[in-house]
């Protein structure tokens with residue numbers, strides 16, 4: 001079976017009802033990143049950060065995977081599929097994808113804010129009540145925080161992701177503006193023979209060094225076009 005790697009971003013979950021970040025009306029138009037998604041924001045006002053992710057987690061728990069998530073899961077019948085996602089929702093998993101690698105964390109998991117274990121020896125706790133509240137602590141008494149990679153924090157799994165992309169025969173980029181590094185760099189780890197496709201209803205800037213087949217459609221329609229191109 002050929003190796004097919006999917007690199008997904010917020011756009012793949014847009015049709016499920018989860019806001020993207022940089023579209024008009026996106027999250028970064030409603031919130032200042034510096035106030036809710038950086039280590040400094042946590043130091044300055046951790047309760048505001050907890051509220052921001054509690055609101056986003058509530059949204060994730062209320063929505064369902066869309067047809068694009070299901071079509072991506074279906075690809076596993078014909079290809080050796082790895083999904084590398086920048087998304088912190090669990091919609092790929094709920095749609096049936098088996099190999100999902102989260103680059104920016106998972107909103108349904110919490111971790112300790114203990115500086116001694118952050119980014120080195122992290123334990124993850126399921127956020128089973130849907131909320132992380134002030135006073136929810138790890139076994140060492142440190143406040144729990146969302147298992148989400150904030151701007152300026154190291155990206156776990158990056159080297160694994162680079163290795164996976166390096167083995168791809170087909171790379172599908174879907175629903176990402178490729179604005180955020182190092183995730184956006186992953187395309188350049190593909191081998192010369194890798195066939196690259198990009199699904200997005202809007203223009204996405206990709207280097208001319210790469211031969212990318214653009215499918216200028218939203219995720220659900222684009223996945224149908226993609227499947228037909230593979231036949």
Ligand code: APR
Pocket residue numbers: 008009010011012014015020021022023026086087104174175176177178179180199200201202203204217218219220
């Ligand atoms: N189908 C497919 N793509 C869509 C759809 C749709 N229905 N709607 C919007 N898009 C596209 C947009 O055109 C845009 O290119 O999805 C992309 C979303 O881009 P961003 O909002 O920048 O999201 P993403 O690329 O995932 O952001 C990367 O930035 O803020 C951080 O950690 C956060 O993981 C996130 C990272």
